[in-house]
Amino acid sequence: MSAATSPSERRVSARIGAISESATLAVDAKAKALKAAGRPVIGFGAGEPDFPTPGYIVDAAVEACRxxxxxxxxxxxxxxxxxxxxxxxxxxxxxxxxxxxxxxxxxxxxxxxxxxxxxxxxxxxxxxxxxxxxxxxxxxxxxxxxxxxxxxxxxxxxxxxxxxxxxxxxxxxxxxxxxxxxxxxxxxxxxxxxxxxxxxxxxxxxxxxxxxxxxxxxxxxxxxxxxxxxxxxxxxxxxxxxxxxxxxxxxxxxxxxxxxxxxxxxxxxxxxxxxxxxxxxxxxxxxxxxxxxGNLDAVAEMRTAFDRRRQTIVRMLNEIDGVLCPEPEGAFYAYPSVKALLGKEIRGTRPATSVELAALILDEAEVAVVPGEAFGTPGYLRLSYALGDEDLVEGVSRIQKLLGEAKD
CATH class of the missing domain: 3.40.640.10 (Type I PLP-dependent aspartate aminotransferase-like (Major domain))
Incomplete structure (x- = not known):
């Protein structure tokens, strides 16, 4: 073992040093940082409902504080x-x-x-x-x-x-x-x-x-x-x-x-x-x-909204040449294949991986998505549809416009 890699010299343990950053949280953080800097970024990265916690739950927490x-x-x-x-x-x-x-x-x-x-x-x-x-x-x-x-x-x-x-x-x-x-x-x-x-x-x-x-x-x-x-x-x-x-x-x-x-x-x-x-x-x-x-009334309302958005995002993604998006049956994610787009020219570049394609979408369309490499399957993108209807349509429309320019 060389001195550079000896236990006494290693600043971070090998066990912890091998852990990768959460890709989904990293994409969400970058999108929020760009928005804070004034860029109109729309984020499809984070897996969290865009609804507030129901009031009766918050009230219980307030009482607990006292x-x-x-x-x-x-x-x-x-x-x-x-x-x-x-x-x-x-x-x-x-x-x-x-x-x-x-x-x-x-x-x-x-x-x-x-x-x-x-x-x-x-x-x-x-x-x-x-x-x-x-x-x-x-x-x-x-x-x-x-x-x-x-x-x-x-x-x-x-x-x-x-x-x-x-x-x-x-x-x-x-x-x-x-x-x-x-x-x-x-x-x-x-x-x-x-x-x-x-x-x-x-x-x-x-x-x-x-x-x-x-x-x-x-x-x-x-x-x-x-x-x-x-x-x-x-x-x-x-x-x-x-x-x-x-x-x-x-x-x-x-x-x-x-x-x-x-x-x-x-x-x-x-x-x-x-x-x-x-x-x-x-x-x-x-x-x-x-x-x-409590009852499940709040989740029923959210599920109705997610279902509407699910249908919208799948339809819009499948309108893009080179994108294939199966209809998800649960959660609030779409996972389209973009393998047919890799290597094609888009605004002067030829993204070879879904990581490069996701970076291009963020830079050129100001839309944050998570590349499939984060989930063990290169060639895909994950988009959370747990965001407002207007932002969802605007965000996917930007992606449609950008990827619609792809050419051999």
Missing amino acids: NPKYHRYTPAGGLPELKAAIAEKTLRDSGYQVDASQILVTNGGKQAIYEAFAAILDPGDEVIVPAPYWTTYPESIRLAGGVPVDVVADETTGYRVSVEQLEAARTERTKVVLFVSPSNPTGAVYSEADARAIGEWAVEHGLWVLTDEIYEHLVYGSATFTSLPALVPELREKCIVVNGVAKTYAMTGWRVGWLIGPKDVVKAATNLQSHATSNVSNVAQVAALAAVS
Whole structure:
């Protein structure tokens, strides 16, 4: 080992130095910085509803601020009343009956995902990750000592992987399969039959499943949400569910998520959290309690708006020569293929990758999108349609104008 790379000289650990910046947050930050500088940038990067948090949830937080009970440390695993309410909400929405002792309240979904992987992975354990994937999944797996194994689906299958693909990726080191429906970044939703087949395959081979249900209430048309452990009860002793209030209740900034799993795994993850962060902010937990205990009227209103925008963005993107955008069935993302545009001349340049194309769109059209490289699949762009209707139409119109100039 050279002196330049010796442990005594290394300023940042190899483990942390290997972590990539969140591409979606980076794009959103750049777009906001350009807007602050006076440029009329329209951002399709951030995955968060453009609606305010419902008033009754905010009111609950205000009351909590005034209550001395919440001015002190509380149990690291979450307020008991919130854990009980999450159990009731899970039965109501998913048909999955769990006990409060199977729940850990976390600082958002990201912490839940990391702590889940940290609790069950040993160094070298493999996790099958369907791609396109959300940027945080592989980083959390690596940070927990695991090895992500990509299984790629494309637009021809609606970005859904098959059991045959999963089986081809399985090795003796495979311990976990990731299951996400509805999906970020594609909006793909698995049918009940396909979800059941994946769950039964996991049971057959003794695999763990981590399923992210954060977009459970954002499904459209004939698509339906299916909770894997409710559908395949045999999975329950080897299944971890990740969820949170961020998307359903427009609470991305409140940072309240949770994981549900077997009691021994939840206890191990709680021990980790007790040293890493301790309890989630009490005020935010009380707000989350109001959210999960209330009705779903607010999300119904948001879903109606997202559905309208979904149809608009898909139609407009598919009007561009060289762009192919399957219709997403859930979440609030469109994931068009732009492979046919790569290498074509656009305003004097020939972008060879979707990273270069996204940079061109930002520079020339003043529209921020996230390139597919961030999600493990070059040749695509992700656009969040969780923004106002006027901005959405204006932003895609700018992209149409720019990409309409492409020529061989």
